Amino acid sequence: MKILVVGASGVIGSAIVNALSGEHQVISASRSSGDVNVDLSNPASIRAMFAQIDQVDAIISAAGEADIKPLEALTDQDYDRASGMQLMDQINLFRYGKDSLAPGGSVTLTSGAASKYNFPGAAAIGMAFAGLERFADAAAQELTDIRLNVVSPTSVTESMEKLGWPTEGSITAADTAKSYLAAVTGTMNGQTLSTAEYA
């Protein structure tokens, strides 16, 4: 398969590229590195990327960072990031990318545990991730020849280590990547895959 991985330079993104590279043709995309550059916050940049890469069998987004921040500390800018980077940017990747998918192709986006689990600082990203998961569920009902799913990663070991946080219960980036492979090679549509199930 020919697979576009957006956010390919990140912790999860690079693990996905590694996992796919043996068997599949990977096109890596990032803001400033990889095979193609893209700024997901700019629809024109998304369109320009798809104009470059021609048809693909799968599109994976491992883009977006989770900003965990107390409710009282959240600024207008934080909400813009959440509703933009973590929600609409990924929806726009799907919207502008789906016509570049080969029949039977798939789009896989990334949410996070804040979509379902309460912890301090989860309000803005929880809003964004729940919105993304619900979009995939509802939109999938109207798709005929392509599939749309979301992967919700549990905490990633390498990211926890970088932050100096406890790694208990975390899943390595390599194991996290298995959920994306499952979404790409499987038949599910409109699902949110928990990485704990596929690790």
Next chain:
Amino acid sequence: MKILVVGASGVIGSAIVNALSGEHQVISASRSSGDVNVDLSNPASIRAMFAQIDQVDAIISAAGEADIKPLEALTDQDYDRASGMQLMDQINLFRYGKDSLAPGGSVTLTSGAASKYNFPGAAAIGMAFAGLERFADAAAQELTDIRLNVVSPTSVTESMEKLGWPTEGSITAADTAKSYLAAVTGTMNGQTLSTAEYA
């Protein structure tokens, strides 16, 4: 109680005003009518409204319309409306309004059935409503002296009649208003109230 009702001129909003008016002091707010004017898409307008009205015991939003539209027909503008009017505008009403709440006060926002139920045309509004409900759930965990809830109205009889749609299973605006009263007078926090339960 002194209660601010935003979107007071709408089908649900005017029913809420009617239901509250006997016992409570209602401040009605709309874009162009009511006691105060507000444009929820403009944070400066929200702030100006709260500067006018001093302290209140409850803030209710019955604002926002649900745009049901097939996935293929959804435009950039439709997504802007969904992520704006139906999601961030109401979150901003909470954010800028909560400091105007008396201790023990509450904010009650409005979502819709698309947050949970799949039907054709639900993708954009489902995204917005699910995001709103999740925000309330997560944010509520961090609130100490105020409460935040969401009412998810089932189809409203008067709105169905206007559209010429079947009214079977719908709930009158007057019965829909009961959920808002329950949210304002109750003790729940972070909940999404289905109007079917309170009608």
